Amino acid sequence: MALENILILAAASLLWGALLRERGRTWFMLIASVLVIFWLQPALPIRGADFWAPLATLVLVVLTWYITTDDETRKGRKNIIVLLIVAGVVLLLNLARFVPQLQIFTASRPPQLETTLLIFLVTGLTLLALSRLTRFSASFLTAGLILTIGLFLTLKVPALTYWTSYFLRTLTYQSLDATRNTDFAWLGFSYVAFRLLHTIRDRQMGRLPSVDLGEYLTYVIFFPAFTAGPIDRLERFIKDLRRSDCEVLAEGQSDLPTASQRLLLGTFKKFVIADALALIALNDTNATQVTSTFWMWVIVYAYAFQIYFDFSGYTDIALGIAQLLGIKLPENFASPYLKPNLTQFWNNWHMTLTQWFRAYFFNPITRWLRSWQKPMSIPMMILLTQVATMLLIGFWHGVIWNFTLWGVWHGLGLFIHNRWNDMTKAKAAAWATTSTKQAILNISGILLTFHFVAIGWIFFALSSPVTSWQVIQKLLGLSF
């Protein structure tokens, strides 16, 4: 999100409070979110894709809601109204095709109306077909899970992204020679996918609360958290969403200073600190240009702080805007660089992502491994689960060699810390009997953890293992 996007969204959220007062909060959030996912989607080389991508998000969310919701909730009349309103908003956006002055919510001229109507028809028929089924099969949930993961992989595996772009270019009669794997950047899908997977899995486990379509849509595409999280949980989100407007307004008076403070802090972190550090942070170009060990460390440090201020700044902005609307999104960062070990670092860095992986991958896989008749040794199990979890987190950013190395680096780091902690915990406690010794241990831990993480960022920042290795050599003064 650019600064002007943030200012407009913050102003709109404030205006809602000032003008609409005691009603329409949930409708405001829903309609604003629908508009914003179209508004933020950048222009793409594939014709019409900047309209189709957000529309695909909406269709996917509606279908996922349908398969994850119980019969009773599904039949509610409000769902029809929500569906009609959302469809109406999309149609209005599409109709702006004929009025250039109104094309403010899409990056390019919206596509032909017929195609949108055809998508509505297909979605409607699918919903109708699903509603006619007398028994709702669990296999729909599995299919939803596979579809979401499949789409996710399509966007994250460069070869698949390339072929998707190729396919879409064929559909739009565009030059195939110009196909790039960066052609189809579906804004916000990474976070949307996590929310969809969370609800599908919780439905499979029978622990998903019942929510109507409007609530579900607002949860998945909630505009402050659409592009950069945090990844909230549905049961927590709807508690805030269902609070009465009066309650929210009353609290809003006291929330306004904290929300504004958070918003300003986030804006400062992102647009002043992070953007300034970006000028000197490690990248593919400067990695090969730096001529001394000292300055190599400086630009690696710059990257470490840039990514922190950038990401945590966006989180603050999301939390601030959401708070203006009476939603308290979960925290995503809690001074991660001041943690004395890697386990604590990951408990405080992009917390909602790590909690998601813990809930839906790490814990289930650990339970499964323990359930074996002949369980493997504990250290082996820890190694396997830690590395696999961190690998998946790496793949979430993209299925390329450098994210793989980054995942393995952290997975091994977590395993080593776990073993080291087991071996030395008692000795460390016996040694650190004074506050000075405890401080020494703590500060050493912070420094060591920070540097481990900073070196890990080299794989994250660069696109090639060879360049990453050259940077590491330069950091050690081995190669210039």
Added chain:
Amino acid sequence: MNEIKPINVLLKGIFLFILFNLVIAAWQPGVGQFSLYNVLYPGRERLPFGENPKQAYNLSLFDLDAMFASHVIAGSPKADDEFRVIVIGDSSVWGTLLKPEETLAGQLNQASLNACGKNVRAYNLGYPTISLTKDVMLLSYAKQYDPDLVLWMTTLEAFPLEKQTSTPLVANNEEKARELATRYQLRVEADDSNFEVKSFWDKTFVGDRRAWADFFRLQIYGVMWAATGIDQVYPSDYEKAQTDFEADESYHDLSAPLTEDELAINALETGFRVVGETPMLLVNEPMLISSGANSDIRYNFFYPRWAYDDYREIMTALSQRNGWTYIDLWNIAPVSEFTNSAIHLTPAGEKMLAEALAPYILENCR
């Protein structure tokens, strides 16, 4: 605990913001003198200039204080055994497509010259726009660094009257230009429309945000300058200087013969007044002499033959009349030693130029 009233916070915030802006506008703090260069990282070998900051780690700005404070000369106290030479001029001196050590100043330093028992240390103070007034402005700043000799590299393109204040560096420093006019009789028209006049509101923090941002970016890019030694983009391929031309004899709406009145001779004279007793060598810099299509009409992209020949005659006469040391090196470099412009030399071309100038430097030491 007192309850926080959002409206009060908002009003106080707005009040403080307005106050801050007004103070900045009224005070004009001149932060350019403060620099992290020569303190946290080494000074730049040439003045900041760049149109592609993210790749060049360099940018163009108009704050002369900040520009000079980032230069290595600002952080180099003159040693007893140093013979300080400053080189001013256009992009050919600054060194477009050249690394700092490949420029004229860099080549002079590599030659390890010894003048009157002192080590010659040359500083590159060229700047990539062509205007004598711009050169004089930089010269007046450079004087504070106590040069023993000034090399002023010029070419005819720096002389047309309309080019004097239109160059962005001069246009955005009206106050400095008028100061030169008062102190050294530089001719500056009272109603010159080239100057960017700043209103009071333009001087507030918000109004002048571009200049503030440039100042901070210059400081931040110092890290990359220190880390990489890169201060411009070096393309692997570029278009070579043009050698075939249309049969076009025009030159800046002027007609033959060229006269002194049509050129900014006053700026040249001002330059000599600025340096005072310090020796200054006025050099007509090398240019590409084409043998391509219509080369009987034009020497190169910049000059028709008649204008340039007249210019050389004027310069010779002018120098003799004023007792200036004038060195005409217009034809010392072959076509093959020019890069993307008729005045941009290759490293080998710069070396030839440095070798040609070295004897004059040695002759003019005191």
